[in-house]
Amino acid sequence: MIWATVLISSAGCFLLKYAGMAMPEAWLSSPRVQRIANLMPVALLSALVIAQTFGVGHTLTLDARAAGVAVAIVVLLLRAPFPVVVVAAAVTSALLHRL
Amino acid sequence: MNQEVELPDNERRRITRDGVSLAFTVGLYGTAFGAAASSSGLSPWQALALSALLFSGASQFAVVGVGVITSWSLAVTAITGALLLGTRNALYGLRMAPILQLRGIKRAVAAQITIDESTGVAISQEHLGLPAMRHGFWVTGLGVYLFWNSFTLLGALGADALGDPAQFGLDAAVPAAFLGLLWPRLKGRTPWAVGMAAAITVLILLPHAPVGVPVITSALAAVVAGWKNGGGK
Numbered sequence: 543m544i545w546a547t548v549l550i551s552s553a554g555c556f557l558l559k560y561a562g563m564a565m566p567e568a569w570l571s572s573p574r575v576q577r578i579a580n581l582m583p584v585a586l587l588s589a590l591v592i593a594q595t596f597g598v599g600h601t602l603t604l605d606a607r608a609a610g611v612a613v614a615i616v617v618l619l620l621r622a623p624f625p626v627v628v629v630a631a632a633v634t635s636a637l638l639h640r641l
Numbered sequence: 642m643n644q645e646v647e648l649p650d651n652e653r654r655r656i657t658r659d660g661v662s663l664a665f666t667v668g669l670y671g672t673a674f675g676a677a678a679s680s681s682g683l684s685p686w687q688a689l690a691l692s693a694l695l696f697s698g699a700s701q702f703a704v705v706g707v708g709v710i711t712s713w714s715l716a717v718t719a720i721t722g723a724l725l726l727g728t729r730n731a732l733y734g735l736r737m738a739p740i741l742q743l744r745g746i747k748r749a750v751a752a753q754i755t756i757d758e759s760t761g762v763a764i765s766q767e768h769l770g771l772p773a774m775r776h777g778f779w780v781t782g783l784g785v786y787l788f789w790n791s792f793t794l795l796g797a798l799g800a801d802a803l804g805d806p807a808q809f810g811l812d813a814a815v816p817a818a819f820l821g822l823l824w825p826r827l828k829g830r831t832p833w834a835v836g837m838a839a840a841i842t843v844l845i846l847l848p849h850a851p852v853g854v855p856v857i858t859s860a861l862a863a864v865v866a867g868w869k870n871g872g873g874k
Contacts, residue, residue: 552694562734578867610813631817632810
């Protein structure tokens with residue numbers, strides 16, 4: 543099942559890239575399509591942040607992940623690069639797991 | 642569109658240097674992806690397959706972000722999330738097509754490396770003409786491909802060797818990675834409104850809707866805002 547997911551999502555994402563290169567320009571150049579495509583990552587990434595921070599199956603919980611993400615926000619506000627953000631969150635959560 | 646002007650050697654070297662250093666920095670994130678994939682039950686080969694075949698960071702994180710894929714509904718959630726996040730690559734392709742002007746297998750190869758970074762570097766060379774844009778695209782795209790895949794394998798093998806993901810805080814690394822990808826996109830009022838609407842959608846739906854549905858539903862926030870919002874970015 544994991545392999546199927548890997549291969550189907552890869553094929554689909556390749557087709558999206560290829561379609562952009564092969565399609566007549568008029569199909570995708572509408573400002574409305576552009577706006578939606580630009581906002582799509584914002585919506586999905588926001589949703590994923592919340593689901594991954596607070597979600598466990600069907601319940602919302604507050605645990606070490608939330609602390610890690612809170613630290614990530616602070617580090618982002620300090621303009622740290624991406625790897626530092628991820629490591630800071632991981633270290634925070636790891637320390638809380640040790641307590 | 643700029644004409645075919647000769648690209649001077651010093652500009653070519655500068656573009657190569659910029660592209661490669663960006664590629665290396667972005668490639669480092671591959672370590673985080675490899676580790677996240679491992680904590681979601683993917684083998685190092687499956688993690689590498691995603692990096693080599695899907696090759697789009699946010700979409701890849703969406704696949705492993707659903708957790709351990711134990712049912713078809715989770716698989717569908719993972720695939721849908723990846724595709725929705727991949728839609729912007731179609732727009733990049735549209736932007737790059739008249740610059741690259743390729744057919745056949747070369748177009749397919751170019752499509753695979755059409756991502757945020759390669760498109761970004763290409764477009765920022767616009768003042769230097771088409772050859773500079775093409776050089777920026779290929780150097781950056783191929784560079785990211787090389788480093789991203791290498792570091793994915795490194796991260797996956799490393800996390801596998803470490804054992805329990807929560808012990809090393811990898812449970813918090815995944816949402817932090819999403820946040821890091823989101824952050825630079827939160828510029829202006831509309832993106833903030835869309836982000837908040839999406840977040841609230843998940844908080845409301847998560848306890849009730851089937852797993853994965855809340856995240857997919859949040860895409861509606863982008864559709865609604867993009868549909869009616871003309872200016873105000």
